[in-house]
Amino acid sequence: MLNLRAHHLICISRFSGTAWYNDECKGNAWRIFDEIQKNPNQIVNIKNSCDDFCEKCPHIKEGICDKPSKYKISHWVRVMDNKTLRLIKIKPDTTHKISELIDKAIEKIKDEELKTICKGCEFLPICLEFGINKSFKEI
Ligand code: SF4
Numbered sequence: 001m002l003n004l005r006a007h008h009l010i011c012i013s014r015f016s017g018t019a020w021y022n023d024e025c026k027g028n029a030w031r032i033f034d035e036i037q038k039n040p041n042q043i044v045n046i047k048n049s050c051d052d053f054c055e056k057c058p059h060i061k062e063g064i065c066d067k068p069s070k071y072k073i074s075h076w077v078r079v080m081d082n083k084t085l086r087l088i089k090i091k092p093d094t095t096h097k098i099s100e101l102i103d104k105a106i107e108k109i110k111d112e113e114l115k116t117i118c119k120g121c122e123f124l125p126i127c128l129e130f131g132i133n134k135s136f137k138e139i
């Protein structure tokens with residue numbers, strides 16, 4: 001079963017295939033994205049801590065995201081996760097069908113919410129310009 005941290009649902013919904021930290025991270029992200037595309041009915045576990053994307057990311061240190069933030073928020077990605085969880089109204093460490101989670105993320109997190117949740121991410125301009133991945137329906 002895939003483990004996904006909540007804000008990565010937004011990253012998946014706006015997956016442009018262009019925003020990476022390194023090649024290993026890129027290969028892993030494409031693998032996860034393809035797996036979701038092939039089986040949108042699969043059940044995934046939602047978390048507010050490191051997940052299957054983070055496993056191959058250069059910013060993971062001892063199982064925790066250590067990415068620096070200009071906003072000086074300690075564990076800022078967890079803040080992003082918790083904001084996402086509140087908006088889509090689900091609890092961490094629960095299981096759901098991935099297609100339903102993506103639908104909720106698309107429905108509840110429009111560009112205005114994206115600007116607030118993702119303000120510390122350097123890929124924000126890309127995600128704003130790209131919008132929702134065309135393989136998912138706009139809601
Ligand atoms: S930056 Fe942090 S949250 Fe994002 S993939 Fe890397 S370890 Fe995970």
Ligand code: SF4
Binds near residue numbers: 007127
């Ligand atoms: S701005 Fe960053 S965190 Fe937000 S959806 Fe895009 S890649 Fe993910």
